Amino acid sequence: xxxxxxxxxxxxxxxxxxxxxxxxxxxxxxxxxxxxxxxxxxxxxxxxxxxxxxxxxxxxxxxxxxxxxxxxxxxxxxxxxxxxxxxxxxxxxxxxxxxxxxxxxxxxxxxxxxxxxxxxxxxxxxxxxxxxxxxxxxxxxxxxxxxxxxxxxxxxxxxxxxxxxxxxxxxxxxxxxxxxxxxxxxxxxxxxxxxxxxxxxxxxxxxxxxxxxxxxxxxxxxxxxxxxxxxxxxxxxxxxxxxxxxxxxxxxxxxxxxxxxxxxxxxxxxxxxxxxxxxxxxxxxxxxxxxxxxxxxxxxxxxxx
Amino acid sequence: xxxxxxxxxxxxxxxxxxxxxxxxxxxxxxxxxxxxxxxxxxxxxxxxxxxxxxxxxxxxxxxxxxxxxxxxxxxxxxxxxxxxxxxxxxxxxxxxxxxxxxxxxxxxxxxxxxxxxxxxxxxxxxxxxxxxxxxxxxxxxxxxxxxxxxxxxxxxxxxxxxxxxxxxxxxxxxxxxxxxxxxxxxxxxxxxxxxxxxxxxxxxxxxxxxxxxxxxxxxxxxxxxxxxxxxxxxxxxxxxxxxxxxxxxxxxxxxxxxxxxxxxxxxxxxxxxxxxxxxxxxxxxxxxxxxxxxxxxxxxxxxxx
Numbered sequence: 001x002x003x004x005x006x007x008x009x010x011x012x013x014x015x016x017x018x019x020x021x022x023x024x025x026x027x028x029x030x031x032x033x034x035x036x037x038x039x040x041x042x043x044x045x046x047x048x049x050x051x052x053x054x055x056x057x058x059x060x061x062x063x064x065x066x067x068x069x070x071x072x073x074x075x076x077x078x079x080x081x082x083x084x085x086x087x088x089x090x091x092x093x094x095x096x097x098x099x100x101x102x103x104x105x106x107x108x109x110x111x112x113x114x115x116x117x118x119x120x121x122x123x124x125x126x127x128x129x130x131x132x133x134x135x136x137x138x139x140x141x142x143x144x145x146x147x148x149x150x151x152x153x154x155x156x157x158x159x160x161x162x163x164x165x166x167x168x169x170x171x172x173x174x175x176x177x178x179x180x181x182x183x184x185x186x187x188x189x190x191x192x193x194x195x196x197x198x199x200x201x202x203x204x205x206x207x208x209x210x211x212x213x214x215x216x217x218x219x220x221x222x223x224x225x226x227x228x229x230x231x232x233x234x235x236x237x238x239x240x241x242x243x244x245x246x247x248x249x250x251x252x253x254x255x256x257x258x259x260x261x262x263x264x265x266x267x268x269x270x271x272x273x274x275x276x277x278x279x280x281x282x283x284x285x286x287x288x289x290x291x292x293x294x295x296x297x298x299x300x301x302x303x304x305x
Numbered sequence: 306x307x308x309x310x311x312x313x314x315x316x317x318x319x320x321x322x323x324x325x326x327x328x329x330x331x332x333x334x335x336x337x338x339x340x341x342x343x344x345x346x347x348x349x350x351x352x353x354x355x356x357x358x359x360x361x362x363x364x365x366x367x368x369x370x371x372x373x374x375x376x377x378x379x380x381x382x383x384x385x386x387x388x389x390x391x392x393x394x395x396x397x398x399x400x401x402x403x404x405x406x407x408x409x410x411x412x413x414x415x416x417x418x419x420x421x422x423x424x425x426x427x428x429x430x431x432x433x434x435x436x437x438x439x440x441x442x443x444x445x446x447x448x449x450x451x452x453x454x455x456x457x458x459x460x461x462x463x464x465x466x467x468x469x470x471x472x473x474x475x476x477x478x479x480x481x482x483x484x485x486x487x488x489x490x491x492x493x494x495x496x497x498x499x500x501x502x503x504x505x506x507x508x509x510x511x512x513x514x515x516x517x518x519x520x521x522x523x524x525x526x527x528x529x530x531x532x533x534x535x536x537x538x539x540x541x542x543x544x545x546x547x548x549x550x551x552x553x554x555x556x557x558x559x560x561x562x563x564x565x566x567x568x569x570x571x572x573x574x575x576x577x578x579x580x581x582x583x584x585x586x587x588x589x590x591x592x593x594x595x596x597x598x599x600x601x602x603x604x605x606x607x608x609x610x
Contacts, residue, residue: 220494220495220496220499221496221498221499221502224494224496224499224502224503225502227466228466228502228503228506231466251490251491252490254491255463255490255491258491259463
């Protein structure tokens with residue numbers, strides 16, 4: 001169990017796997033690559049682009065990391081074969097960052113080259129705070145040799161205000177999100193409004209700095225601020241995109257696509273759906289209600305029998 | 306029943322007319338023009354200016370629209386006769402927009418000319434979203450020939466950020482309000498904070514663009530932002546006014562007047578008070594409490610008898 005999983009386990013009550021599976025089915029394309037491809041095809045038809053995430057358990061050996069690498073190469077091949085509009089999203093722990101930074105760098109370079117030769121973009125997901133520094137350094141170094149790589153900054157991180165300057169200097173693409181891991185207060189802002197204000201501030205800086213930004217949020221208030229900034233700063237269409245998670249607020253997605261904005265949907269698939277789904281459940285208070293109703297429904301169902 | 310009325314009916318529970326009448330009496334000057342004139346005289350004595358709205362039901366014929374036109378000409382005559390400080394507010398559906406845009410344009414031009422010759426300003430109220438585009442186009446065209454006409458922008462509308470630019474280019478006066486119709490999410494922001502932020506942003510743009518703005522709100526937070534912008538941008542006195550509805554927060558009204566700001570009160574009168582009043586009831590959650598107490602009061606009163 002990785003540090004990431006521990007951080008999540010600390011903050012989320014344990015929810016039985018069958019319940020998580022049922023509730024989270026809308027957030028996961030499925031167990032198989034074919035299901036992911038089918039989801040991406042639907043999204044493309046709706047005017048969205050995608051990024052595919054292969055859900056993975058903790059990587060405990062060189063072989064695990066090599067297997068993840070091969071999974072992503074299969075994804076890239078399949079995207080090509082089917083002519084789908086999608087990049088990939090990878091996690092450095094999945095490529096062996098806990099085992100050896102050198103191994104991780106080698107694996108990442110292989111996948112970035114493989115994807116680059118086929119015109120695909122590789123977004124390196126941000127994990128919890130022990131990985132922030134290494135992840136940004138690795139992406140910065142890799143970006144010196146490969147254009148098709150970008151990182152993620154999280155608005156809840158106190159350090160992000162500094163990281164924005166490094167990103168602007170290096171000039172690589174950034175996905176900006178609020179952040180979802182359970183971080184200590186010394187590392188991350190805990191106040192909702194502060195995280196929002198920091199998001200707006202960081203986005204403003206990134207756009208002014210000419211960075212290509214993936215504006216990753218489902219918060220209408222932040223999307224409004226993004227639209228305002230795009231308008232005020234006259235940000236050209238090829239310098240930003242909106243990003244949303246599969247299964248979240250499809251109405252808002254269609255509003256943005258309808259208004260002519262590029263929108264990318266994060267499409268996770270694979271058999272290791274439990275951790276990802278638990279993060280989504282934690283993030284969305286409405287979901288907690290579904291869980292409660294589901295549990296209560298089961299209990300009352302049993303009482304009736 | 307027009308689209309406007311349907312939109313309202315969809316979102317407001319039906320409240321019995323006698324209750325609406327009693328509660329809404331403070332929001333309506335009365336059934337007759339004389340009562341409206343008396344209200345305007347009182348307001349003028351309190352240091353406020355006014356704008357008179359003739360309440361009207363849906364316009365189903367050319368004769369209905371002509372009748373509305375004559376009503377407004379009588380209002381303008383009476384304002385002149387009594388030397389009162391007030392303009393008029395008109396709705397384009399009342400002037401026949403649903404019947405024919407040409408008819409509506411002709412009626413509006415007649416009323417704008419009539420008012421203009423007597424030094425009166427004509428504010429074209431904004432109705433619900435099916436009318437937004439036509440209303441702005443008609444006001445823009447009319448403003449090329451007549452100075453004494455202006456429109457309304459609503460902060461809840463997603464399109465307003467674009468409309469502000471059109472208004473600045475055309476240079477006509479705008480009343481800025483939050484918006485009160487029940488619009489779909491694809492058209493209007495639903496989040497309270499987002500609507501507020503958009504209001505502040507639009508006001509900032511309008512004032513910087515040199516547009517004469519009617520700052521129409523009872524929201525202290527927005528009024529504070531307006532005062533801040535007026536101060537920071539050094540907006541001259543002849544480039545803005547505050548606007549409030551009759552019967553809403555008279556204390557705030559007197560605070561603004563006491564501080565030396567121009568303040569215009571929207572004064573509706575007429576026999577067709579039900580729709581206007583229902584919008585007011587919907588807008589103000591406190592009013593819902595009055596309705597409840599009123600109903601309960603009646604029931605308990607009957608029980609005592």
